[in-house]
Amino acid sequence: MKYRHLGKSGVKLSTVGIGTNRFGAEHVPQAKVDEMIAAALELGINHLDTANVYQDGRSETMLGKALKGKWDKFFLATKFRHTVGPGPNDGGASRFHILNAVEGSFQRLQNDHIDLYYVHSWDDNTPIEETLDTLNDLVHNGKVRYIAASNFAAWQLARANLLAEMHKWESFVAIQEHYHLLERKAEQEIVPLCQAINVAIIPYFPLAGGFLTGKYQPDQPIPAGSRGASSPYVQKYMTPENFTVLAKLTAWAKDHGHAVNELAIAWLLAQPQVASVISGATRVEHIQANASAGEWELSKAEEQEVRDLLGD
Secondary structure (H helix, E strand, O other), X not given: OOEEEOOOOOOEEEOEEEEOOOOOOOOOOHHHHHHHHHXXXXXXXXXXXXXXXXXXXXXXXXXXXXXXXXXXXXXXXXXXXXXXXXXXXXXXXXXXXXXXXXXXXHHHHOOOOEEEEEEOOOOOOOOHHHHHHHHHHHHHOOOEEEEEEEOOOHHHHHHHHHHHHHXXXXXXXXXXXXXXXXXXXXXXXXXXXXXXXXXXXXXXXXXXXXXXXXXXXXXXXXXXOOHHHOOHHHHOOOOHHHHHHHHHHHHHHHHOOOOHHHHHHHXXXXXXXXXXXXXXXXOXXXXXXXXXXXXXXXXXXXXXXXXXXXXX
């Protein structure tokens, strides 16, 4: 397993991480989670990503059980911001909600600190100064080790980190972005900004919900039980144009001795400022496949060949 620095921080993340948004679903019970964490440890994967809203908190709860006695081997990221209850302050990025949210995560995780704490999205109703000041306190109190943003616009990230610099607060060391072969809007502003200020990019949905695995084919039934059978997110990629691009990518990957899902991860790792790629997993085989993909290093020429196939 290869490792990269998390932006300007000194900590190193495995280039492939595990997205745990389905940990705690009916088909992903505790026993499976335990197996996946054991496999991650064996493979050298140290980056785990969750949130307090994943599976109504069950993702954090299951990770807390699976990570007992193993916390020093992993770097765990979780998030706050989205609504977790019926009350008027059960969501957002206010000091009130952050302090409640972090304690809730501690209880579910059965731990006394969070390695990386994300603002899950920008909160128009809370001054960013209030959010940053609160997060700074959590870092200096030892409850949080690093802070990050998710789904921020470039101007929001730039403003937040400039304010942090002015006030001598902890700044965001990473941003989590929707970024994959078919979703490259991040390259317009986020990527150049992160290069300029040395903020790590953590892409999510690297396989486009499974579309970039090749399991879906034009004019063929969608596999029963797959995400594509019910997910509007996956279905939006099932266009004639995208299937044409997918066929080209699949053929290119095969010519280079790999599958298209491996190409999707390797291509992201060839992009500037990408520290680690998180991909959802529901069984050990997914983790093993993703780890293998992370070993493939594209040359600059190969990366450009893939861009040519995408029409860039």
